[in-house]
Amino acid sequence: MNDRSQSLFMRALRREPTPRRPIWMMRQAGRYLPEYRATRKRAGSFMGLAGNPELACEVTLQPIERYGFDASILFSDILILPHAMGLGLGFAEGEGPYFERPLRSVDDIEALPMPDPNQETGYVMDAVRLIRASLPAGTPLIGFAGSPWTVATYMIEGRGSKDFARAKKLLLAEPVAAQQLMNHLADATAAYLAAQVEAGADALMVFDSWGGALSPTLYREFSLASQQRIVEYLQKHCPDTPIILFGKGCGQHLTSLAATGCSGLGVDWTMDMSEARQRVGDQVALQGNLDPAVLLTTPEVIASETRRVLTSFGDGPGHIFNLGHGITPGVDPEHVTVLVETVKNWKVE
């Protein structure tokens, strides 16, 4: 047991009572912070930042120092892992990430290497070690990766997509190759996450940003099944490290996700926390779920909508306050202060 094991975040994740709800924010290190923009400028490029352990550590700590969040999350990107498989990650100005060598055939899938997490992504593990050494001893560090399906969409489409036409075509028309890709990504992701734990991560999170774009059948066969495979590996190799699964637009799959054996589920803002809690019962902790757009309104609205989320979860343990998705770049940093103070002061006075 380390200092962090008794932190608000880790206790809430174990569904133990806490004196108040813990809070952190998806993308809490990011463009809405002037100090992030300054470091990002010095880094020159996104990979100059995510690929540099010192700078990645610097931006990871910025929101902890400014707001006193109850958990930190490694500054990185879900596409670092396929980049380590040789796809060549790039970022086009204002257009998001792309791969220079996307998967174009079943042969490409079969040729995918299995990266050694401490080699090809050694800089990520260095960043985790540095962040762990630099964080306050009581602040837990969350490691993360993308879900196999979500990562695969970029690997197949070559970039962000609206309809995932190529990726879905693979699942539908080449199910054996698609399953091979999902298994490969699940195994690589599990090893990558386990290495983050070895380097100092206290908890893990898997982001399934595009699970909600699939029909229920494809979701179960590909996205859910590959997340299950990751959870099973981690339960064996890092049995003391809790895992949070977050699927955007996956509210209807919450009970299936809870049954994977994960410790917590991220909930997006399109479902009331009361409803989410009713669905999963006592199985898992829940993390969420303020609509990020609320942070673009006024301090009064932010405070009242934050209290609405707190009230919706209700009494009892197991709630980690968060947004229902990553914070939007244009948010006023003072608005985040209102959010954090509202959560920290709720029912505490």
Add this chain to the structure above:
Amino acid sequence: MNDRSQSLFMRALRREPTPRRPIWMMRQAGRYLPEYRATRKRAGSFMGLAGNPELACEVTLQPIERYGFDASILFSDILILPHAMGLGLGFAEGEGPYFERPLRSVDDIEALPMPDPNQETGYVMDAVRLIRASLPAGTPLIGFAGSPWTVATYMIEGRGSKDFARAKKLLLAEPVAAQQLMNHLADATAAYLAAQVEAGADALMVFDSWGGALSPTLYREFSLASQQRIVEYLQKHCPDTPIILFGKGCGQHLTSLAATGCSGLGVDWTMDMSEARQRVGDQVALQGNLDPAVLLTTPEVIASETRRVLTSFGDGPGHIFNLGHGITPGVDPEHVTVLVETVKNWKVE
């Protein structure tokens, strides 16, 4: 009773038994068809097409002639109505629609005129009359409009949006003005749809493309409530005309939508038809829900995925086959033939 009242589509919408399932496709008149692209080129611009009754009639009939769909839908756009309120609709090449004069203040909302459907949108009613006169006597014609919330997002943002920041800010920070806007749009939309019925539409559909972007509370207060207001008006003024409500990403709201008094619900592809049916029981007919991305695969996959949807609905009346969203521009027209033939031949031989 006219010829259409005994059509497969109208009977399925009343949940009466039919010898086979009716089929039509959202955006069935569109860019995937070479004959559409030819007419669109002659029209010069989107408004040159949607604003010209003869050309709008021509493209409305094209998919009926090519595929023998069981229902036709007016070729138009959900932004025609706010255009009639003076916002100045334009289409930027490859970037979608925009408004020259978006709503920028509460004063702008208060100043919105209430268009006379037969004046400002008289060309739409002319198109409906012309289509009705040109269609086979037994083919029903669906009129449509956007939902107040979905239309409002474009009116407030000025164009398509990813996070609907301005529109959500209005709902959250100016709820009285937002409610005024929703009521104004609901009343204008109801009158606009009633005029389409008077001009010859046999059924009506309301598209809530962005309802799924709202938290449950905002959804109920703004999107659902304004759709309810439209349904109530139409039940009074056109009691014999069935109404279908389609909300993308609104699977969790199906029971609330069914309770509005509508006749049918559109279901997107992220929920199994069996699940949708279990939720709404015998209250309404269901329309959907093949993932449009399936049409980009192969004839074999299209046939098997189509049968999966048919099977998922199960036996019994009340299923109108459709996609779970509008057809994608890049689809091979021959692939649509496979879809239509699979539905028409299912369990009929």
